[in-house]
Amino acid sequence: MITAGFDPARSLDCGDCGHLYDPAAGDPARGVPPGTAFARLPAGWRCPGCGAAPHRFAGPAVSADPARERVVALIEAYRHVAATDMKGLPVCNSALSVEAVEFHPYGDAMLGALITPWTLNVVLLPNDPARYESLNDGDKVSEVMPSATYGFTIARLGALGAIAAIPAVSDMTVLRDRNDAVAAAVAALKTVLTPRPPEPPAAPEPEPASAPAAERSGGVSRRSLFRGRRA
Ligand code: FE
Numbered sequence: 571m572i573t574a575g576f577d578p579a580r581s582l583d584c585g586d587c588g589h590l591y592d593p594a595a596g597d598p599a600r601g602v603p604p605g606t607a608f609a610r611l612p613a614g615w616r617c618p619g620c621g622a623a624p625h626r627f628a629g630p631a632v633s634a635d636p637a638r639e640r641v642v643a644l645i646e647a648y649r650h651v652a653a654t655d656m657k658g659l660p661v662c663n664s665a666l667s668v669e670a671v672e673f674h675p676y677g678d679a680m681l682g683a684l685i686t687p688w689t690l691n692v693v694l695l696p697n698d699p700a701r702y703e704s705l706n707d708g709d710k711v712s713e714v715m716p717s718a719t720y721g722f723t724i725a726r727l728g729a730l731g732a733i734a735a736i737p738a739v740s741d742m743t744v745l746r747d748r749n750d751a752v753a754a755a756v757a758a759l760k761t762v763l764t765p766r767p768p769e770p771p772a773a774p775e776p777e778p779a780s781a782p783a784a785e786r787s788g789g790v791s792r793r794s795l796f797r798g799r800r801a
Contacts, residue, residue, distance in 0.1 A: 581642055582608050582627040588674040588682065589619030591627060592645065595667045599749045604667070618752060619672055637680050637697050640730065641673045644695055647727045648686050662687035663742040663751075671755040681763075683755035684735070688742055690755055691735040692762050694722060699731025716765040736762075 581592045591597070591611075596604040597618060602611060608627065615624060648668045656662055666687045673682030673695070680695040694713060696702065702724055705711060710721045711734055722734035738758035745751050 581645070583638060583641075583673070584617045584619055584622055585626045585628050586622040587617060587620035588672045589617050590641065590645070590670045590673065591617075592669065594649070595669055599747065619756070637675060637695075638673075640695055640697065641670050641680055641682070643730050644684065644693070644727070644733065645670050647730055648684065652687055656686075656688050659688065661741075661743065663745055665747050666742060666745070666751050667748075669748075669751070671752055672759055681759075683738065683759050685748075685751045685755055686742075689737060690739040690742065690751060690758065691737055692758050694734040696731065696733075699729070702732035702734065705732060715762045717762055718766065720762070 581590050583590045591608055593607050594604060596602040596606045597611075597615070598604070600612075600615060600618070602615065608624070611624060616622065617624075617626065645668055652662075652668050664687065666685060668687075669685040671683040671685060673680045673693075675681075676694070678697050679701075680697070682693060682695075684691050684693045702711065705724045707724060707726050709724045711724060712719050713722050713734060720736050722736050724732050724734055726732045739745070739751075739754050742751070745754065
């Protein structure tokens with residue numbers, strides 16, 4: 571809940587799914603322009619991640635959580651990159667802004683998907699900035715996820731320490747809008763977090779001619795996500 575003295579520019583996260591509402595980004599897909607404080611959201615607005623009512627979004631109590639603060643710092647770090655190094659580059663989708671999707675505690679880290687105008691990654695953000703201290707930008711680290719063991723790529727972000735990321739969508743210009751990006755982010759996280767059923771002993775079924783509609787999300791086939799990355 572919003573309390574007196576709470577900074578209207580601060581982000582709030584959904585207590586049900588972890589979706590972060592960022593006032594700077596607003597929610598253009600639902601007619602909420604960038605710069606809209608949480609308290610100014612229109613009546614009937616619901617969490618884009620899970621449909622929860624606004625009262626499910628937490629204010630200062632949860633935002634004071636150091637792990638949540640690090641997610642906000644992650645967004646701010648990438649927003650700075652978007653406004654400087656990546657600004658105006660043709661690889662950027664101008665319909666998109668930096669956005670954290672469904673970040674939630676995962677072991678001693680926060681796991682979620684990070685949308686930027688130029689890439690979409692599943693990101694492991696350690697609670698301890700020193701966790702990947704011995705690794706350099708671009709190094710690989712194996713992390714066990716419920717679906718498989720993935721080779722995450724290290725990215726160093728100054729005082730935030732290093733994060734580990736796996737790319738889910740590398741060409742963001744194929745996405746039409748923010749809804750596409752959020753759908754792809756949610757699908758990527760689900761792919762990583764869904765345990766793989768044991769391999770059946772029988773011979774594999776023949777491949778269908780094309781991916782069924784249910785496998786498509788936001789214009790990106792889930793089959794294209796993490797291709798060849800299963801350990
Ligand atoms: Fe939610």
